Amino acid sequence: MVERIVVPFEGAGAGVGGLTWGQQQVWRAIVEVGSSMSMGGVVPVTDGRVLADFVEELRFLMSRYGALRSRLIFDEPWHVTSVDACHLVRQETFARGEMVLEIHDTAPGEDPAAVAAAVFAAWKARDFDYTGEWPIREAVVRHDGAITHVIVLVCHLAADGSGLGTMIREMGERDPVTRQAARPYTAMQPLALVAAQRTAQRQTDTAMRYWEAQLRSIRPRRFPGTVDRGQPRWRRVVWRSTALMLAAERVADALGTDTAPVLLAAYGVAFNTVTGQTAPFATQVIVGNRFRPGLADVVTPLAQNGLVVVDVTGVTAQEAIDRTRRASMNASKHAYYEPAARLALIDRLGVEHGEPVDLAVFYNDRRVGVIQAPDPLDTVPAVADIRSALPLTEVVSETPMVFFNEKLMVNVDDVVGTVQITVEVDTHHLAIEDLHRLLAEMESFTVSAATASDQAVASM
Template sequence: MTIRFSAPDSGTAPLTWGQRAIWEAVERTAPDDHYFNFGRVLKVPGTRTVAEVTVALTALVERHGSLRTLLADPVGQRLEATGRMPVEVTTGDPDKVMAELAATRFDYHAEWPLRVALVLDGDTVTHVVLVFCHLATDGLGSDVALRDLRTLLLRGRVSGPPAPRPLDLAHWQAGPQGRQVADAAAAHWADEHARMPDTMFAGPSGDPADPPIRRALLRSPALQLATRAVALANRTSTSTVLLAATATLAGRCSGSGRCAMLPIVGNRFRRDTLGIVSTLSQEGLFTLDVDGDFPDVLRAAAPAAMRAYRSAYHDPADRARIVRDESDRRGTAVHPNCCFNDMRFADPGPAACAPADLDAALPATALEWQMSQDKLNCRFCVHVTTEGVSLTADTRHLSSDAIERYLYALEDLLVEAARR
């Protein structure tokens, strides 16, 4: 079936900084760019018919312009006021339906950046499955969309002012205030590029897989307990602990005493971005001296992380210029090729943990291989989720065995730090 939407606004604009950043990643990963698709499942409150749910979905698409925005040529965004969006109706398992909808790349110029399925039990819709194109929104933006859809199902409307528009954000970023913010971020990128290593994981692994990109997930209750205990002892966040530990081991694996890493940052710190459904997340630049004991490295990580988070709200054109100039100066390509993405919607916070608790949790550690593909825009990317910690890597630079060893070493490092 289809839903028909008719909104009062349309228009064109350049891509926002976040949209440009993800578009560059998509171009480097194509045709395997379905990697960036992601989905959410909403359990429908109460008893709702297909007609009632489609009314709410229509209102959602009309409220959030990014869900009816297409890629324009030359590269920009085109907001459409009217159109029809296909909706799949199924009785399948919601998680499997989500995986199926996310398995193919979007047609960025012609396909709406939202795929929808309704899961039925008889005449009642039990779940709404939404799969997002990453050019339209990021994880935190999808959370806004789910919250608004649930409100529309319960109340029929979302109170308050209209939702912020990516078009308006793009124009602000291109104006004098946006330029001032971009200049400050560019100064950080330039300073750090002047003293960072050329790249991480530069050498060949000697044992590439086919296809070369592989991902392993470590499910480790002990790692989670240890991370919270180390955060408590050092008065910092669990995200900072994991970032510091990831960087420490990345430096050791690369044979570099200084690690350069690109943490993915949400960039939702301005009032006009809190309720926006759009891609705001971008890479910051995090550099850290990782020689020495881990407690010393961790103490230096918190201010370095703060500088990196500020640098994430940047104009990708400035970054490209800085990278090009530094690469020309050195006579070799300069790029970390090393990412960190804490995808949890909330930090669980510091908490005490006794050594006996760690001992009891360690036998539950398990590693599973989740995916493989031909191309990725990065050599090494750690993802933190509520499931565990995963590492997606190019096995031409970090073999499958090395991926496995890295994840277990991460657990060992943090468990040992928690014991101390």
């Protein structure tokens, strides 16, 4: 049985405007893959919260964050399905409205965890109605009168992972008695960010000069060619390596840096090795942009594509990592721009080359809590520990995908105690055997750098 409670809300930041730069990038991806790319999950309730608590939590979220009170406006029917109309799509943020909290009561003998999982799976499989539905769904499961699970799903157009983190943190900071926010909301609402970005032409111009210089330094193609390798064409591989984590930490300690450039350099070297290239390695990276002034706590997608171009051929591991670190910093600096300007630049250079510029190779280090420079008090992983962890390396899963809109996407997951990498690949461009080899080469590069002689490591 499903009960629905209507939750009224009201908040600031109402109005009509375009999409933020980050939203434009997300909307283009949503159109390309035909999915809302929603985020969320099922969380067991173990702290005794009752139904009224969840009603107030939902009211708090809807009232505080304009992104959750926004719906899309399509001025022309073709704007709904065109990747070329992302900059024309508008949104309206409402000052007030009503949200629905669902209560799913279990039947006698029914497992509440299974009920919650089924609700989440059904929601995940159903795209949001961008013009007629708020971009969040929430439900609770009630078993023998007690709330056992909460289910939340948020459309990616409303928030990214860091935005969700802000919402969760600020909800937990509320006064335990009054349920009021710990502090007034001072971050920009989405429409205010849209207005600020309209005046940031200099930022876009600077970014495009960087992109053009980098694009002119590389070849148009990332892969040697296209081969029909049958079905399934698109696949997702989840792979784990504790040895890679330990080795990356040891190398990072030797270089006085964090593990992010170590893993990215390993990716670049492995990619060139597997594809047989000696040209500079080029990949788009996902840059969160929350390091920019005033954007840390904004609840809206802020991530945009950065471009890393780095020559890692014929150099030492230390030089490859150092070059990658500098290239990554430059990419992050120039990953905040009007998306239409970047697309126009890529098209223009494609015409000049006589073939499209292939940028369908991606890297996304989505770790949050594990990217940091080594603490002097931390124990540096020993070479013996790295070697003993090698047998633990495993392919966790390999599954077919219905569709994948790029050619290669390497994601470093936020999993403590190991390096977990989730890869999506178009096997017409990179064979599945070569993908497995690429992951092994990433591990080999890093382990080799970490297990060099003590003198070599100390001199890195």
